[in-house]
């Protein structure tokens with residue numbers, strides 16, 4: 654029988670296939686399961702939402718080993734490949750090397766690193782964030798690729814030039830250099846409300862390697878236009894955490910106001926649903942096999 658495709662190979666296939674792929678944000682084991690149940694074929698382990706779910710800012714306040722621990726819960730909870738937001742790589746080339754080795758050990762299929770400086774700041778905060786030196790960032794990419802212990806591990810290099818107020822030429826130049834340094838794909842990021850600069854970049858890039866986008870700010874652009882532009886992968890970057898914030902806030906307010914559960918019981922997931930998501934049926938089966946019968 655054919656061996657099951659590894660998660661590394663599965664992510665590589667999603668990113669390199671000619672059809673448009675989608676990665677859905679998750680920030681813990683439970684949300685990763687929900688991504689899988691919804692039918693997605695890959696998870697985006699967002700830095701913003703993983704931090705926020707821990708009560709932290711998207712400023713490398715969670716250490717890289719704390720991120721690794723969350724990733725382990727996510728990988729255990731789902732069979733899907735996970736692309737982790739590696740921020741700036743948690744330091745220089747040497748930190749990237751160790752991070753990538755540990756990701757491979759834990760079955761995390763790929764990492765995205767952005768061309769900024771440690772500690773990072775979320776791209777949607779402020780203007781003109783300083784970019785990494787191109788040669789230095791290429792060293793981070795090469796070091797990451799040289800450290801992967803699975804051939805199919807995917808390294809995505811994220812170009813922040815447009816967001817930081819640099820030219821299209823600068824963005825293309827950086828993408829070219831990162832591609833030459835060994836990046837498997839380029840994430841071109843934009844914070845404009847319209848996707849024009851994404852389309853211009855995609856046209857001029859001409860499919861030299863797969864392009865990944867994050868349409869958080871240009872959310873109103875029809876997905877078919879990205880398909881026609883030859884985009885490889887769309888990341889829906891933060892919407893499960895945002896949905897849960899809204900739901901948690903409404904539920905907490907109602908219970909606080911009413912001093913009663915009556916108004917919320919019908920609109921929240923059942924306790925049974927929690928058991929199902931946690932896989933309690935499997936434990937019952939295992940108990941039959943392993944516990945002495947009474």
Ligand code: SPV
Pocket residue numbers: 699700701702738775776777867869890891
């Ligand atoms: C994230 O999800 O953490 C990202 C995407 O890096 S963004 O918030 O757009 O920078």
Ligand code: MG
Pocket residue numbers: 699700701711738740
């Ligand atoms: Mg991030």
